[in-house]
Amino acid sequence: MSHSAESHPSTRLYVAVAVILAALTALEVMVFYIEALAPVLIPILLVMMAAKFALVAMFFMHLKSDGPVLNAIFAWGAFIATAIVVALMAIYGKFGA
Amino acid sequence: MEGPTSTGIPNRKLAMWTFIGSECMLFGTLIATYMIYRGRNLVPPYPHDLLNIPFITVTTFVLLMSSLMMVLALAAVQRNDLRATKLWLGLTALFGLIFLGGQYYEFSHFVHEGLPLSRNLFSSTFFVLTGTHGAHVAGGVIWLSTLLVRTVQGKLDARHAETVEIAGLYWHFVDIVWIILFTLIYLLV
Amino acid sequence: MLFLGVLISQGCGGEYPQSALHPSSDSATILDRLFDQIFWWAVGVFVVVEGILVYVFVRFRERPGDTRPKQVHGHLLLEVGWTLAPALILVAIAIPTIRAIFIIDRSTPDPEALVVEVIGKQWWWEFRYPELGIVTANEAHVPLGRTVDLRLRSADVLHSFWIPRLAGKRDLVPGIENQLWFRPDSVGVYHGQCAEFCGTAHALMGMRLIVDEPDDFERWVRANAAPASTPGDAEARAGQGVFMANACVSCHAVRGTQATGQFGPDLTHFGSRLTIASGVLENTPANLARWLDSTQHVKPGNLMPEVELSDAQVRQLVAYLGSLR
């Protein structure tokens, strides 16, 4: 492991993102085991999941700096996929009742 | 090779992103099926009998960290630091292998506990969903290994950073999918 | 073609016993009225669009000496116009549509409805009246003026219950109980058919729904709730013997005898039915003999095994089954 790599600004950013990712994962598991949070478990976990998703996409996959075309392609794919998952789950009565 | 492109994005990189957009639908459908069939098992074992969350947390962590290794490999090859490139590429592939090992252990444990593929709805949806993800990880490991070999052979350097970047995009996407699966399958039981 | 359409909608329903355009129940009437509304909107749009098209084709065809026409990039007001016009027509269609959905697609509005269970099987229909203790096949009787509440299930693959003059389709899905209701408004024999592809004999999975005057229905209920009568004449008695001694009993039930098979249609009152093999043949002795002789020829693919029978045995069986009234 070279020293120049450690001091490189982007390297520091990547490590910081990875630390946040690891912390979020630990937090997710902690939340899972805390009985008191059971009623709000689902929203908390989904928010943390989305945060991790966004961190990887924006920083590791450079979407933040890579321009609108790639963002659009990924966003459309992810959006339509999510919409269909949600629609199917709704049809099968997976939300509420 | 290829000239300037209309969007300024190299063809192969655009293709990888396009492929990733399409993969969203593939995993989306698998996830939808898993979610719809959750709780509809008629015969045991049930998910909460088997899912080992501490264990999966460890392999999840390994896969997350492999993503860090991957960006570090890209950063290294971009500044033509081939020694670091080899190190980070190798570690990424190794972490991927560890994750696969964990999955192999988990699968064989499930089968041993009486949950083969065709046992019930949980087994069918679980194995196909996580198995598809695992196959993607395995493909990634093979891809990264060829990049590593080519770096060792001296055939891959800063001029081929785009190749590493594209492999990295794939790898991170596979990681993102796992972020979702980890939450949906293991934590939202 | 409009002429043809008018011709059909004014023709007598008797010529089209399976027509969606000749409703004979409240439910089918709702669908038909809705269809009529949409149909006339569509005719209007058709006439306007095709009229303009023909005009354009004639008026603007190239003539000798024509120069290049004026180039037009677009016209905002026109675009807005032909976006709004269809949108308004769609709203006009959507309002009655949604009203009809929430009438048709719910479970029956009538707690006094006659409940009939329908079980789709490859390739026939079983009808059960849980409140009346009746089990029959391929033909159901219902009284005039009372809402019928169908509970639809499948024993094997997907089927779809469709008696066009009484109600729209509803699928029979394994693992799910679907509902369908209608209140018939005239006495008659209504033809229906499976509408979801279900394998080899899908085309021959027909049924009849018979709407009776309430008195006739009561008579039918009394007759059909009773166990099978013992045959009077000798040939029919011999036929009963043939029936009980052969594989028939392993699939068919005749209540009141030792025949209790469940796989095939209940035959307790077979003789009173109008058709054989779910609507394929009229129920006459000759047709019944033909059916017993070569079921696979009459209804290819059907699941009734060919049983070796002598001509005399067939005659006896025909007499027996005919006596089950």
Next chain:
Amino acid sequence: MAMTGGYSTGIRSWLTTVDHKRIAIMYFVVGFVFLLIAGVEGQLIRLQLAAPERSFLDPDLYNQLFTMHGTTMVFFAGMPLVVAFFNFVVPLQIGARDVAFPRLNAFSFWVFLFGGLFLYSSVPLRVMPDGGWFAYMPLTNPEYSPGPGIDFYVLALLISGVGSIAGGLNFLVTILNMRAPGMTFMRMPLFTWMALIVSALILLAFPPFTVGLIFMLFDRSFGTHFFDAAAGADPVLWQHLFWVFGHPEVYILILPAFGIVSDVIPTFSRKILFGYPVVVFSGVLIAFLGFGVWVHHMFSVGLGPVVNAVFGGATMLIAIPTGIKIFNWIATMWGGRLRFRTAMLFAAGLVATFTIGGLSGVMHSSPPADLQQTDTYFVVAHFHYVLIGGTVFGLFCGFYYWFPKATGRMLHEGLGKAHFWLSFLALNVTFFPMHFSGLLGMPRRTYTYAEGLGLDVFNLISTIGAFIFTLSFVPLVWNLWRTWRRGEAAGHNPWDASTLEWTMASPPPHYNFAEIPVVDRRDPLWHPYIEPESRGEGDEPGGAVPRRQPEEPPAPVVMPNPSYWPLVLAVGMLLMTIGGLGSLGLTLFGLLVTAVGLFAWAFEPAFGDEAH
């Protein structure tokens, strides 16, 4: 490969070709053959139904025929013909030398071809699939379909689906990335626009279908329970997965036809497209909404009033952008100088007949009304109006339009017009009566119908129409033969069209453009007409070729190398597919071949040396 302007010939050059124009020709020929085969299947179906209670076909054979007819028409005739046009036209329209990934393009073709051949190998083996092109579970599970027939369906569609996704990826990247300098999105020809949209549709629609097929494969081969009600699953999930794909698939087939007529109508009206941005965005909107309407194929399933109302409403919305397109085509023709050459006849025929299919579509967007229409001949009428009056007419329109460009020869106009009028007549005679037979109570997928239902005369008329259809291919084939013998030369731009493909020789040289053109407007070849004040030195009406800036030297021509590896890779996948019928050894061997092909492909140089 040296830049000679000519092609190398011989079988080998075709097996290894990566040239988009040659791949287009192969797609077209194979797709056309499948169209004829599926047409014969349709004709046989109509023969059986000519009169009530005929026994020309036995029920099992009939079920196999309508399954093969539908599956072939959609996947092995419609899609390859669409892709043939993508291949030939798109690179020429955007000013590119080839597609973004020429070898991937060849691979797409070979796996499609192998998928089709694999499906049809079930014919001599007498095990054709018989579950319909929709293959609803549980009829297609091993309990109710024990033979290998359904496996042929599943595996053939899996392998050809790989080719479709690869093709979608290729064309999306090609159109986004390979446009000539100055060709902005809002300067792209409409056909290219629709190709872009359709590529995105393919990429997003095929994965759910692939997943469904894999579930089905697992249920059939490994005893899983994805669609088994007895295990707590819901067989209706298959319908969801199928139609999440199946409805966008309809737009995959129709939007390219819309694109073709959006290029052809302006050409033969001598007027630029009316409302270009509106036509583009209505196409985008149709595609987008296409993902939110799949349940309208399932209104009779019993999903409840709310679901049916939502999806019925979404379906109605699609009528709006579709109507907008039709009105803009009419406005384009309005005030024009309509030249009714064969291509224009097909375009006009599309506008006229697609309108009918669109209107019957609105009728069953209303869920209660649909309960009387779904699964009847009314729906059969609807989608044949859409798919023949729309897709097939659009494809024939494109065929007559670009044939001179592809071959350098003009087709005979009289025979072309005979072809159009016969197929226009056939379409209406065959399918219009089906509206009536459907509403009068004739369900789909029935090999016979009873006397006395009042269906006889409508069915007889439909069968007569089918014969006219068969007849309509006579002038087409005659025309091809005649043109092959003595067709007159086409020249660069026989129709006086406005887009880049008409700037080059017919047929185009294998490198397409000796110099990549610079584009500075929509309809570049027409700009002297559109804005006379902008006419420059040397601009001839109809011959305005975009020029390179004189101070720049011409860029070198670099062409992709021919390669065997796409074929090898496809063969590997074919072996895996055949192995999927029950031979693990063959599957593994196929995997090995695939891996070898993949590695050899990755390490083979994709492009040749520079040539001038």
